[in-house]
Amino acid sequence: MKHEDVWRAIDTLAAENGLSASGLAKRSGLDATTFNPSKRRMPDGRARWPSTESVAKVLDATGASLESFTALVSGARALASTAPPRGVARRIPLIGLAQAGGDGYFDDGGYPVGGGWDEVSLPEVADTNAYALEISGDSMEPVFRDGDQVIVSPAAPIRRGDRVVVRTLAGEVMAKQLARRSARRVELKSLNPEHPDYSFDLTEVAWIHRIVWASQ
Known part of the structure; x- marks a missing residue:
């Protein structure tokens, strides 16, 4: 798991809900600057990771599952729930x-x-x-x-x-x-x-x- 992958997953989850990173933080009951790009690195340049509490609040606020978030971290480009119901494929x-x-x-x-x-x-x-x-x-x-x-x-x-x-x-x-x-x-x-x-x-x-x- 990479630092940038976790933050990309949070950005994608925000976008899936029509929010900016700060909007997602506010909806989750966090300080509006919690997910700002400037907060993703320590002053000395070391990586700063979102806390498990912050992630839990984000999932609760958006209704996303931990499995969906993990899929985003692993490289999925959108929430799996955006796919239509299964059916017979046709050529379009x-x-x-x-x-x-x-x-x-x-x-x-x-x-x-x-x-x-x-x-x-x-x-x-x-x-x-x-x-x-x-x-x-x-x-x-x-x-x-x-x-x-x-x-x-x-x-x-x-x-x-x-x-x-x-x-x-x-x-x-x-x-x-x-x-x-x-x-x-x-x-x-x-x-x-x-x-x-x-x-x-x-x-x-x-x-x-x-x-x-x-x-x-």
């Missing part, structure tokens, strides 16, 4: 996130069309128009990493905090977290703090689809 269309901005892949309603898609077998989802995208870039780390595959459902209801794929009328496609959607604007959050957040007028957005599953 797959393209890269960068390709999704090109013409010919989606109709005006945002449904996958055309013959330029690859196919991949992934767990069954109810939406017959579901498709898969391969993540590129690091704006969604630590939850999604470059090369991860996500299943996207045009029919799935969307609420604040959901991970979504958004296409603008200008042809830009991005995977983000929905921070807020009003009658006029959409605000999108990059889980990686090194990347900017975005805000669009609804008239600039072609469609928003929810990510319902991710490879691990």
